[in-house]
Amino acid sequence: MAMELDDARLEPLLEASRRIDLVLGMVVKSADFRYYNAAVYLAEGEVRHVHRKVYLPTYGMFDESRYFAAGDRVRTFDRHGFGVGALVCEDAWHLSAPYLLFVQGVSLMLCISSSPGRGVLANPEADLSPGSAHSWEDLLRTVAEYTASYVVYCNRVGYEDGVNFWGGSAVLAPDGSTVAEAGAEEGMLFADIDLREVERQRLNTPLLRDEKVEFTLRELERVWNERTGGPY
């Protein structure tokens, strides 16, 4: 299933991207035979952006580092005035990845995932979502609000080898509110997004304007030096 980005099998999708932009989850093979779990953005018949998953979960039920090479960067790109960035699943759980998109001025964060449903003990909400879905909802809402960005989240549905995928794809606004939300079934979700909403949120709460990147960098350097500077 892994393929390089010039693979002819991508042609039908590239063709479709002349009508509507597409985000794909796929295994990207590099010319030197490394396999990346990646999100690929197609627009106007070409590959506009590739995000190679940085954080490969390899614990509990996950085994990704066994198979995949890890990406080592997050970048944004411009699309219709939006600063667009993509994350793959576990990336969103590490503060660093959304933070790095934030300081690059992201306004539309795309996150694709295959998040398995688990955690079914009784809870006060007693809704039809597993514990993992509640964690994701909290996380995405927080990321949207504290980066003042739209978050577009697409999660898998269905079953594989006894594992269920809970769906819950959603579009969140820069204030953390829900613009559109899908359920546990496969479906189409439509939402309007507006760059002015990003601007309004950033006027109300200028977190990006006041973010001290140099401070973060300096402190991180200090922490890194302390962690690595002593005797091993």
Added chain:
Amino acid sequence: MSAPAGPTEVADEPLDSSELALNLPLVESILLGFISNETTRVGFDKVVVGMSGGVDSSLVAALAAKALGPENVIGVSMPYRASNPASLADAQLVAEKFEIPLRVVEITPQVDAYFERFPDADNQRRGNKMARERMTILYDVSLAETALVLGTSNKTELLLGYSTIFGDSASALNPIGDLYKSQVWQLSSHVGIPDQVIGKAPSADLWEGQSDESELGYRYAAVDRLLFHLVDRRVAVDELVDMGHDPAFVEAVLQRVRTNQYKRRPPIIAKVSLRTIDREFRYPRDWGV
């Protein structure tokens, strides 16, 4: 929300099972989706369930009937001459309630024919043989009717190894293998399994008067709570004792879980090649479907 009490016959010292209380509508919806998705994706419409009249197989049969429609579930009761007649009556009660067609296939002739040659065989050998005869019947129905065999082993049994390998533990899909016995009781109550099935003392019914809890030597409520802490919550042994679990009980259960690991894994393959099944060749079971 609190879990229903276990069987009334042995409920001498009520234990708090509320830690194991499930979000029942959520679990039911996941399991119904599991049964229907994993059955149809491999090209099957039907399933076959061995219905003993006990709570585990009653729950699995009821879930299957809800997921696939009762006309797509084949219930098979397989009594031995020494089986408690109330077991078959309970299986029939559940089948009627959920409109599941139930067949009765006696295993007495095939089991007795075998042990005529080995009259000294003890209860355990006879019990294992019965469990495996039942397995062969379910797999025969599976082929004859193009129906997948549903498993009925719960998490407590699987962890304790309280099953016959290649017997009652054999199946294509197991909807309840991640639920402790206490949770099976909760879900059974939620889906409407009759109280008399939920409330009776659990028994493999392999010989007269057999009871899970007397054979295991502990009550499900106690062992479920311990296993939940040990397995699900990853509580260390010294912490378990601090939490009030009896040290000897903890050690005995832990030993039993370890010793029975072999029942939960496929047979060991001697590795000689560079790519061995389940070691480097490790595709999901649903690979390609």
